[in-house]
Amino acid sequence: MNGVSAMTVLSGNCLCGQVQVSVRGEALRVGICHCTDCRKESGSAFTFYGIWPAAQFEYSGETGEFRGRHFCTGCGSRLFSVDDEEAEIKLGILSEAPTPLVPRYELWIKRREPWLRPVEGAEQHEEDRR
Numbered sequence: 001m002n003g004v005s006a007m008t009v010l011s012g013n014c015l016c017g018q019v020q021v022s023v024r025g026e027a028l029r030v031g032i033c034h035c036t037d038c039r040k041e042s043g044s045a046f047t048f049y050g051i052w053p054a055a056q057f058e059y060s061g062e063t064g065e066f067r068g069r070h071f072c073t074g075c076g077s078r079l080f081s082v083d084d085e086e087a088e089i090k091l092g093i094l095s096e097a098p099t100p101l102v103p104r105y106e107l108w109i110k111r112r113e114p115w116l117r118p119v120e121g122a123e124q125h126e127e128d129r130r
Contacts, residue, residue, distance in 0.1 A: 012094035014077035019061030021079060023052045023089060030091075030101045032119065035108035035127075041069060041078055045113045048091045050101055057087035105129060 011022040027050040038047035063070040063079065070079050081088045091099050105123040106112070118124055 010094050010096065010099075012089075014061070014072035014075050014079060014093065016072060016075035016077075018074045019059060019063055019072045019077070019079060021059045021089060021093060022057070023050070023087065024056040025052070027052050027101060028086065029105070030103050031105045031107060032103045032122075033107040034111040034113075036111065038108075039111070042090070045116065046106075048103065049088050050091050051086050051088050054082055054085055054087050057082060057089070 007025070009022055009024050011020065013020050030050045032046050032048050034046045039045060041047065057080070059070075059080065062073050064073045065071075068081050068083070070081065071077060072079060077093065078090050079093055080090065091101060103119045103122050105125060106119055107125050107129060108127055109118070109124050110126050112118075123129075
């Protein structure tokens, strides 16, 4: 579904290497978000992320947190959000680049930069998924 098998482990880290992150198996969802929060949080035109069951996510190292979003206290890299059910990982932190994961949807396309083209084959949502 997402370019990885149920046995795959994807791992990555922050810029300074203090925080290590890994996820096992297939992502539940992979997307891109162009909303104002994601733009500001990422410092870019969008955020590329994957969501896994929380039980398939692990991390080590010291993180800070702002509104549920974890970042490295050493270098400030934005890393993940996690609750009891799901973990959302910023896919730019993965060690493998390019990643085998492909966005299946785009959110808040009404805020997408006009020079960015829609991801071919991905669902397009004006705002959040319904």
